[in-house]
Amino acid sequence: xxxxxxxxxxxxxxxxxxxxxxxxxxxxxxxxxxxxxxxxxxxxxxxxxxxxxxxxxxxxxxxxxxxxxxxxxxxxxxxxxxxxxxxxxxxxxxxxxxxxxxxxxxxxxxxxxxxxxxxxxxxxxxxxxxxxxxxxxxxxxxxxxxxxxxxxxxxxxxxxxxxxxxxxxxxxxxxxxxxxxxxxxxxxxxxxxxxxxxxxxxxxxxxxxxxxxxxxxxxxxxxxxxxxxxxxxxxxxxxxxxxxxxxxxxxxxxxxxxxxxxxxxxxxxxxxxxxxxxxxxxxxxxxxxxxxxxxxxxxxxxxxxxxxxxxxxxxxxxxxxxxxxxxxxxxxxxxxxxxxxxxxxxxxxxxxxxxxxxxxxxxxxxxxxxxxxxxxxxxxxxxxxxxxxxxxxxxxxxxxxxxxxxxxxxxxxxxxxxxxxxxxxxxxxxxxxxxxxxxxxxxxxxxxxxxxxxxxxxxxxxxxxxxxxxxxxxxxxxxxxxxxxxxxxxxxxxxxxxxxxxxxxxxxxxxxxxxxxxxxxxxxxxxxxxxxxxxxxxxxxxxxxxxxxxxxxxxxxxx
Numbered sequence: 022x023x024x025x026x027x028x029x030x031x032x033x034x035x036x037x038x039x040x041x042x043x044x045x046x047x048x049x050x051x052x053x054x055x056x057x058x059x060x061x062x063x064x065x066x067x068x069x070x071x072x073x074x075x076x077x078x079x080x081x082x083x084x085x086x087x088x089x090x091x092x093x094x095x096x097x098x099x100x101x102x103x104x105x106x107x108x109x110x111x112x113x114x115x116x117x118x119x120x121x122x123x124x125x126x127x128x129x130x131x132x133x134x135x136x137x138x139x140x141x142x143x144x145x146x147x148x149x150x151x152x153x154x155x156x157x158x159x160x161x162x163x164x165x166x167x168x169x170x171x172x173x174x175x176x177x178x179x180x181x182x183x184x185x186x187x188x189x190x191x192x193x194x195x196x197x198x199x200x201x202x203x204x205x206x207x208x209x210x211x212x213x214x215x216x217x218x219x220x221x222x223x224x225x226x227x228x229x230x231x232x233x234x235x236x237x238x239x240x241x242x243x244x245x246x247x248x249x250x251x252x253x254x255x256x257x258x259x260x261x262x263x264x265x266x267x268x269x270x271x272x273x274x275x276x277x278x279x280x281x282x283x284x285x286x287x288x289x290x291x292x293x294x295x296x297x298x299x300x301x302x303x304x305x306x307x308x309x310x311x312x313x314x315x316x317x318x319x320x321x322x323x324x325x326x327x328x329x330x331x332x333x334x335x336x337x338x339x340x341x342x343x344x345x346x347x348x349x350x351x352x353x354x355x356x357x358x359x360x361x362x363x364x365x366x367x368x369x370x371x372x373x374x375x376x377x378x379x380x381x382x383x384x385x386x387x388x389x390x391x392x393x394x395x396x397x398x399x400x401x402x403x404x405x406x407x408x409x410x411x412x413x414x415x416x417x418x419x420x421x422x423x424x425x426x427x428x429x430x431x432x433x434x435x436x437x438x439x440x441x442x443x444x445x446x447x448x449x450x451x452x453x454x455x456x457x458x459x460x461x462x463x464x465x466x467x468x469x470x471x472x473x474x475x476x477x478x479x480x481x482x483x484x485x486x487x488x489x490x491x492x493x494x495x496x497x498x499x500x501x502x503x504x505x506x507x508x509x510x511x512x513x514x515x516x517x518x519x520x521x522x523x524x525x526x527x528x529x530x531x532x533x534x535x536x537x538x539x540x541x542x543x544x545x546x547x548x549x550x551x552x553x554x555x556x557x558x559x560x561x562x563x564x565x566x567x568x569x570x571x572x573x574x575x576x577x578x579x580x
Contacts, residue, residue, distance in 0.1 A: 067371065
């Protein structure tokens with residue numbers, strides 16, 4: 022088996038025919054999104070409960086790996102707002118060292134998902150569930166930034182929702198008016214920044230620079246990166262080996278799986294959005310492989326979970342990105358900024374970063390979905406609302422687990438409702454024989470069941486139910502299966518039970534018109550051999566002739 026079937030980065034394809042003009046365009050886009058990524062990397066790290074340099078190093082390392090090895094032409098990788106709540110919760114509950122182990126484990130999971138071609142399965146996660154937990158994460162991000170937005174005097178914000186609300190309420194009297202004014206002005210600047218200006222200078226950079234300059238020049242008494250963290254180191258991170266034990270790995274499996282699933286969902290969603298912007302098709306499995314490598318490598322250098330970033334990817338495309346080179350340039354740009362200008366970052370006010378994250382959270386949520394709930398089926402609305410509330414009140418792990426179970430149950434119910442089993446004594450003739458279109462008379466003692474839809478465990482009992490409702494059991498039961506799209510083992514078990522019951526009572530079961538999947542399933546299970554291959558027919562004409570013959574044979578034996 023060829024390596025290309027498992028590992029074929031998009032970079033290899035895009036470099037064919039690559040020229041100077043494309044490189045200049047990618048260079049411009051990469052530098053632009055690299056500058057935009059700086060405040061986000063710092064803000065995401067601080068909000069996640071880690072030092073600001075962790076976000077920067079993650080953006081540099083993961084951003085380069087995801088672009089170089091990924092399955093999308095223009096995907097930009099790094100820490101994202103969706104991970105803030107998860108990472109903060111892991112740091113609070115398990116500690117920073119275990120966060121690194123969690124991230125490595127999630128990287129291995131993502132790598133395996135990609136190698137085993139599970140990328141397309143991730144897209145089967147229901148959209149209402151994604152909307153629900155995404156909006157829930159957005160609410161939690163806003164809550165987590167209330168402390169720095171208002172300048173509250175408190176050591177940390179608890180991870181649990183109820184404790185968080187109580188702690189924020191208790192700290193409200195300690196608000197700082199200067200922080201509030203600075204954060205509010207920053208937020209208004211970003212929200213109402215002229216769109217034609219944004220093409221040349223991103224609003225986040227303007228807000229960050231203005232806030233930093235004002236604090237540095239006027240010496241405003243607000244908390245900054247310097248006062249809380251002592252600044253950002255100027256240089257490359259050191260390699261550190263996390264300590265693995267089997268007990269720790271087992272203990273951290275659940276949060277690691279949450280990181281992997283959320284990372285897969287967000288990265289493939291981002292890649293899909295990018296496809297629409299550049300008229301291309303990404304490779305979901307290769308994208309997961311790249312995400313896996315990035316999350317395996319980052320923790321060894323103090324990094325946090327990374328995934329595809331929708332907003333930064335869109336920014337890169339609008340700036341002219343054509344290939345993964347733009348994402349690689351974005352990582353190199355941020356590296357150069359840190360090597361040259363890291364000392365200046367110590368003046369960045371936390372109130373400004375809080376305002377930036379507030380805007381990120383606002384843009385992240387699909388709030389219009391709440392106003393259009395009546396347009397959705399009740400089951401979809403229930404999944405969305407329940408996953409939203411569970412994310413906010415408990416955590417995203419609980420929300421995804423319960424949300425998926427509910428979505429599956431609602432789907433089973435929906436498909437079950439679409440499956441119908443009905444009795445017909447006369448059926449219209451639809452066969453491709455030479456007989457004219459006419460109504461067929463059904464011999465006495467013969468009953469025809471018409472089955473429509475998917476015959477599976479959720480609907481299999483409908484066969485037995487309708488048979489029990491008949492006052493007199495037929496001598497020959499014809500099961501018309503030309504409208505059965507699929508069946509499973511539960512349906513086959515029900516058919517087997519019906520056939521044995523009929524045979525025990527001296528009756529017969531005849532099947533007609535089974536499609537490929539049901540036909541081969543019954544054949545491989547030996548069901549045709551048990552019921553008699555002569556009782557399996559291609560169409561209703563043949564089934565009626567077989568039923569007539571069975572009735573005649575039964576009459577002769579009785580005589």
